[in-house]
Amino acid sequence: MSSMERTTLNRQRPQFWRVARRCCQIAATVDIAFFGIFLALGSPILAWVNVVSVAMYAWAFYAFGRRQNALGTWLVWTEVVVHAALGSILIGWDSGFHYYLLMFIPALAVTMSARYAIVALSLLWLYYVGLYAAGLYFPPVQPISAEALIGVNIFNLSIVFAMFSYLGFFYVRTVSSASRELNRLASTDSLTLLHNRRHLTELAEAEITRAERYNKPLSVLLIDIDHFKLINDIFGHPKGDQVLQHLAKLIRLELRQHDLVGRWGGEEFLIVLPETDILTAEQVAERMRVAINGYNWRDNLKKDLSVTLSIGVSELGPNETLNRIISRADKALYISKSSGRNRVTKLNTETSL
Numbered sequence: 114m115s116s117m118e119r120t121t122l123n124r125q126r127p128q129f130w131r132v133a134r135r136c137c138q139i140a141a142t143v144d145i146a147f148f149g150i151f152l153a154l155g156s157p158i159l160a161w162v163n164v165v166s167v168a169m170y171a172w173a174f175y176a177f178g179r180r181q182n183a184l185g186t187w188l189v190w191t192e193v194v195v196h197a198a199l200g201s202i203l204i205g206w207d208s209g210f211h212y213y214l215l216m217f218i219p220a221l222a223v224t225m226s227a228r229y230a231i232v233a234l235s236l237l238w239l240y241y242v243g244l245y246a247a248g249l250y251f252p253p254v255q256p257i258s259a260e261a262l263i264g265v266n267i268f269n270l271s272i273v274f275a276m277f278s279y280l281g282f283f284y285v286r287t288v289s290s291a292s293r294e295l296n297r298l299a300s301t302d303s304l305t306l307l308h309n310r311r312h313l314t315e316l317a318e319a320e321i322t323r324a325e326r327y328n329k330p331l332s333v334l335l336i337d338i339d340h341f342k343l344i345n346d347i348f349g350h351p352k353g354d355q356v357l358q359h360l361a362k363l364i365r366l367e368l369r370q371h372d373l374v375g376r377w378g379g380e381e382f383l384i385v386l387p388e389t390d391i392l393t394a395e396q397v398a399e400r401m402r403v404a405i406n407g408y409n410w411r412d413n414l415k416k417d418l419s420v421t422l423s424i425g426v427s428e429l430g431p432n433e434t435l436n437r438i439i440s441r442a443d444k445a446l447y448i449s450k451s452s453g454r455n456r457v458t459k460l461n462t463e464t465s466l
């Protein structure tokens with residue numbers, strides 16, 4: 114597991130500790146079953162060991178629920194280590210209580226840094242092999258019948274099998290949700306939650322290919338906030354950030370579901386309008402400009418701000434690249450700025466750049 118995956122898993126700790134809690138429930142249920150089984154098999158010591166185990170799992174369950182994760186972990190580890198030893202010493206290695214020790218391998222690898230995990234796993238290996246070697250030399254203290262021993266072994270094997278399967282599914286779910294989250298972060302602007310420039314470029318290029326293949330129009334709007342520096346200077350940078358965040362929502366409201374919008378630069382937004390000619394795009398831009406110009410910022414930001422937009426509009430021409438359409442929209446935006454701001458300018462395809 115890479116350190117990034119481990120960090121992501123650690124960030125998802127609540128989920129991890131919920132799984133630990135669920136494991137306590139399963140283990141306590143298994144131990145209650147064992148209490149009855151060992152009483153019936155005439156092995157009272159192991160029966161009472163299971164009562165102590167149930168108490169420890171109940172305590173660990175409670176501790177995880179109260180976020181006392183170190184205590185919960187210590188209780189679970191102690192129970193498994195002692196139970197494996199007692200099971201092997203009392204009724205023999207073939208009882209299979211040592212299988213539960215194997216659950217430590219993924220758990221240690223996931224929760225510890227590599228250096229500590231290697232030490233802990235080496236100690237676990239020594240303990241496991243030591244227990245096995247002891248079983249070869251010392252006969253069981255309280256043997257049960259061969260059939261009963263096979264039954265206990267199959268039962269333990271099945272429980273460990275089920276727990277490993279559960280851990281496996283948990284791991285796959287965690288890693289795939291972490292990777293979805295990384296993809297989302299890599300394609301989203303963290304402030305406005307719109308597409309970031311890189312991702313919007315990819316989406317826009319795909320739209321251009323589609324528009325060319327089906328011979329459909331496509332237009333872009335390049336939007337720049339007027340005198341944004343003044344907003345920062347007068348109200349402070351954090352307020353400026355809030356304006357950007359809120360503006361992103363207002364812009365989104367003016368668009369259709371399949372229109373693309375992203376943060377192109379500091380206070381610049383790019384909108385791609387598929388299946389839209391330049392006249393319709395100009396109307397969309399004008400509607401947006403009017404909406405922002407008349408927006409009452411006091412309602413949301415508790416400040417009497419005046420925010421206006423300058424917008425440049427252009428349309429995809431034959432065999433044009435994304436860069437070329439954006440350059441034309443940028444030129445149109447420049448004209449909007451230099452002719453007084455708070456206005457929309459469109460430049461047709463024949464305009465030379």
Ligand SMILES: Nc1nc2c(ncn2[C@@H]2O[C@H](COP(=O)(O)OP(=O)(O)OP(=O)(O)O)[C@@H](O)[C@H]2O)c(=O)[nH]1
Pocket residue numbers: 304337338339340341342343345349350351352353354357378379380450454
């Ligand atoms: N609060 C905030 N400000 C930003 C962010 N990104 C860019 N800016 C600011 O946006 C301002 C852009 O200033 P200018 O390029 O001079 O443009 P302007 O003041 O909007 O003037 P015109 O575009 O000519 O109307 C700068 O002050 C940047 O610091 C951001 O993420 N948050």
